[in-house]
Amino acid sequence: MTINVAETIRKFMGWCPNTTMGKSKSSQQIDFANTSLKPSGIMNKRNSERTIVGLIPFFAILVFTYHIGQLLWGIILVALVFWLFMLADCLQRSTDRFPGKGEYDKVIWSIALIFLNFIGAVLYYCLVRIQDNRTKIS
Numbered sequence: 620m621t622i623n624v625a626e627t628i629r630k631f632m633g634w635c636p637n638t639t640m641g642k643s644k645s646s647q648q649i650d651f652a653n654t655s656l657k658p659s660g661i662m663n664k665r666n667s668e669r670t671i672v673g674l675i676p677f678f679a680i681l682v683f684t685y686h687i688g689q690l691l692w693g694i695i696l697v698a699l700v701f702w703l704f705m706l707a708d709c710l711q712r713s714t715d716r717f718p719g720k721g722e723y724d725k726v727i728w729s730i731a732l733i734f735l736n737f738i739g740a741v742l743y744y745c746l747v748r749i750q751d752n753r754t755k756i757s
Contacts, residue, residue, distance in 0.1 A: 698737045705740035706732045708748065718750045 709728050717724035728747065732739040 698740075702732070702737050702740040705743045705748070709743060712747075712751075716751055717747060 706729070709725065709732055712725065714720075714722070714725050717728070721727075728743055732743055735742070
């Protein structure tokens, strides 16, 4: 099967209305039956080296992203456990043990922990829990 590329494009684009499909005036023809993209079945040394060199970075990236994924799940798990401990500490703490000693400190910190998640837990740890430990020591 042979297609005249230039004339086919002209015909489709309307550049040459008198051209008929399949007419071969141009030397730019593609023979789909005898394409050079068919595998030859022969693997020489250069092709095999290219294949190996191409596969090494692929598998390295695959292994690296797998381990990074495992690491990220571990970090997310630690952050979740830390957040749950800070939320439990806030809910179990009496209102007079908060640094501000206000009436609504427990409610405010509980809402902050729920909506700010890990950031709220870090803030709670730095501003409430460490402050309470310092007052117990002195």
